[in-house]
Amino acid sequence: MIENSSNYVIPPNNTGDGLTRVVSGRDHTGAVQEIPVVEERPLTIFLNGQEIVTAMTIGDYPAYLALGFLRNQGMLAVGESVLGVDYDEELETVVVRTDGSTIYEEKLKKKTRTSGCAVGTVFGDMMEGLDQVVLPKAELRTSWLYALARQINQTPSLYLAAGAIHGSVLCREDRPLVYMEDVGRHNAVDKIAGWMLSEKVEGGDKIMYTTGRLTSEMVIKCALMGIPVLVSRSGFTAWGVEIAQQVGLTLIGRMRGKRFMCLSGADRMIWDADPDHVAEEKGKRRSGNE
Amino acid sequence: MIENSSNYVIPPNNTGDGLTRVVSGRDHTGAVQEIPVVEERPLTIFLNGQEIVTAMTIGDYPAYLALGFLRNQGMLAVGESVLGVDYDEELETVVVRTDGSTIYEEKLKKKTRTSGCAVGTVFGDMMEGLDQVVLPKAELRTSWLYALARQINQTPSLYLAAGAIHGSVLCREDRPLVYMEDVGRHNAVDKIAGWMLSEKVEGGDKIMYTTGRLTSEMVIKCALMGIPVLVSRSGFTAWGVEIAQQVGLTLIGRMRGKRFMCLSGADRMIWDADPDHVAEEKGKRRSGNE
DSSP, X not given: OOOOGGGSSBOOOTTOXXXXXXXXXXXXXXXXXXXXXXXXEEEEEEETTEEEEEEEEOOSOHHHHHHHHHHHTTOSOTXXXXXXXXXXXXXXXXXXXXXXXXXXXXXXXXXXXXXXXHHHHHHHHHHHHGGGOOOOOOOEEHHHHHHHHHHHHHSXXXXXXXXXXXXXXXXXXXXXXXXXXXXXXXXXXXXXXXXXXXXXXXXXXXXXXXXXOXXXXXXXXXXXXXXXXXXXXXXXXXXXXXXXXXXXXXXXXXXETTEEXXXXXXXXXXXXXXXXXXXXXXXXXXXXXX | OOOOGGGSSBOOOTTOTTTEEEEEEEETTSOEEEEEXXXXXXXXXXXXXXXXXXXXXXXXXXXHHHHHHHHHXXXXXXXXXXXXXXXXXXXXXXXXXXXXXHHHHHHHHHHHHHOSSHHHHHHHHHHHHGGGOOOOOOOEEHHHHHHHHXXXXXXXXXXXXXXXXXXXXXXXXXXXXXXXXXXXXXHHHHHHHHHXXXXXXXXXXXXXXXXXXXOHHHHHHHHHTTOOEEEESSOBBHHHHHHHHHHTOEEEEEEETTEEEEEEOGGGEEOOSOGGGSXXXXXXXXXXXX
């Protein structure tokens, strides 16, 4: 059974228009074959006058990606008003204009001071932002988890069409709302963060489902978005678990068929589903691939 | 049948000593369970006096990771002599000392000039290095591919022990030589690059097998290492294929059981194996997970 994508506020771009390219090659028998492969483009994100980062992306929702990245890096303060977002497809740039020049200038001073490279700093900034995070007491029913996994895995997605791509899905209770995909799993989450920022959507009653691993960075981004539950088909890293426990985020991984592991925030969970009545997975569907 | 890891020059750290941590959680039935999860630590890499990047790594082979990263970023010139590599476990730093101060200073000027962030620049530097790359006319037998996939998939690895980790394996003909794993697939490749640099091993007669996707960055790193063949269980990105075709690198992806696709450099291939005699995959083994 295939879910109706119109259940989503934003379904995946499963047609792949402009996001995939057909490439000709040779298969294992030596025969010529044509297959679709996902696009991967550099997108340079500017905050006002300042170049911040060049992300590799499939290229859909550049404005959401830029907004979400800057927000998750703490470079856009909460409530800071965004005056505009200008995307230039030809130059592969997106410029986010705000009235909060002081904030990014301060960040940039810090960047130069603490690190020769944004990777280190950006990470430092993210950790820093965690101090203010207080995640709400939400409840999480296992029946929701199984319903979400079933719908998400059966939704026609770019992954099912071309592979080599990650998906993140913003959900509420048993309903998937926004399904973003990207070559980088962080981009998919940042695009959701950008959408939430633009639409003024709160994270407190949401669940984030991702196909990527539950690394420290994924946990931090989710916590900064105010989302108390992070679920993945893939596995954990020790630091990801540690941070989740520190900020009180419910962390569920290795979710395949009826099985999953919860390594943080189990107090939110309500075991209301009988795992033995969950059909084991069959056929082509998303695997926790990178 | 499990391969004897002693066939390897460097086998995986499959015992996970110091690389995994046992964490207690609740499973899908609500029962308490303990599982091993991989460590993920920041490692800040310095080149002489200059902080370059903070990488997230499982933490084995920090010296190889630092050397390989700097080499693949073009921050260590070919033939530039490394005076020493100092790893400080407590400070989570590794300092690479060279006599080529001019080189990194020039790189850093460029970094500041072209980009506020190393991510963008580093990428620019990598592309730049491609001009000099000339990959040798090697041959690649499909019988080697099947033999390598079988051995690698059945080698006891940290992935099989704890999941959530990528592997890259340096191979020659039908023999896997060096098997590195890391939370970041690029780290695994960089650690191999660092080993090659330290041991003065040439890439021309080698094959790189990776569990990660064949993105532009993976293809570029492989080309910069002088390795003419890159193989993965996972899929392709369009730009990865484009760059592979530009530099004449043989790119093979989606290799599962008897199946694979070659989207670049098929001229090196010799179809000497009968795919129908290749056993399809069974049981627990590496999947192209992230």
